[in-house]
Amino acid sequence: MSEGPPPELVARFREALARLNPDDRRIGLAVSGGPDSMAMLLLAHAAIPGRFAVATVDHGLRPEAADECALVQAACEARGIECAVLSVSVGEGNVQAEAREVRYGALCGWADGTGLAAIATAHHADDQAETFLMRLNRGSGVAGLAGVREVNFPPNFDCRIIRPVLHFRRAELAQVVADEAVVHDPSNKDPRFDRVAIRQNLEGCDWLDPLAIARSASIVAEAYEAVEAYADLLWPQAVRSEGETYVLTPVPAREMNRRLLARVLDKLGGRPRGGDVARLLMKLEAGEGGNVAGVLARVKRGEWVLGPEPARRT
Structure with missing residues (x-):
């Protein structure tokens, strides 16, 4: 030893x-x-x-x-x-x-x-920096960038x-x-994985500071917690359940609509991937409907109605 x-x-x-x-x-x-x-x-x-x-x-x-x-x-x-x-x-x-x-x-x-x-x-600071940059490169929002x-x-x-x-x-x-x-896991050296590619580029980049990036991720995490706390307050005002569906009345803050929409999808058992929530939000804002992860969404008199997607006929 x-x-x-x-x-x-x-x-x-x-x-x-x-x-x-x-x-x-x-x-x-x-x-x-x-x-x-x-x-x-x-x-x-x-x-x-x-x-x-x-x-x-x-x-x-x-x-x-x-x-x-x-x-x-x-x-x-x-x-x-x-x-x-x-x-x-x-x-x-x-x-x-x-x-x-x-x-x-x-x-x-x-x-x-x-x-x-x-x-x-x-998990350490380099992991945090790699996660932040990887998600930034994918266009992630506050939740993803919080790392x-x-x-x-x-x-x-x-x-x-x-x-x-x-x-x-x-x-x-x-x-x-x-x-x-x-x-030593050999996959940690395989550049076909996004994280490994980010890691290898970070190692050769002396003007990016992983500790500073990790601190930024921590600050974003605090902002995310504040947004979530505000969503807790808005939920009873902006969302109501009607049978198997949820009705969401959009609020002025777009990010809060995104948060509330994500929560409704979760309540309905939907597990959206990547930018699914953002894409559905844009459709609803444009007055269109859409379906994500088994959840059907539509616009009715300015409100957003979400419920389970009907079973497909065979």
């Missing part, structure tokens, strides 16, 4: 946890074996020894997965850290989205069963996720695990 992480990084990690877990309750760490999550493990071991447990998830998608989980187990065993291996099955379809869903389900179940206050993941939150609750799960290394650089975390065995 190495001598341990640099003291200044341990101090920063401890300060982040004091903010994110002020009650100093026992937390769980999601560790994949990659350099970022392994660095988080070593920082936690130095900063809060005995105040955390570790879980590693085996998705069964790659032959190497079992060995990667074993690497995490060995690192924990050498330090006397409790480690659980959570095996999950990933269904067909969007494999990445499905894997994320079952991973959070397994981690939240583990945290709940062992009385952990939160689950820490190893990775320092604290959030994953949809459909009752557990708290914290990111104690969100303000660390990738290079700083690499310094922590310089002498440790870690997993």
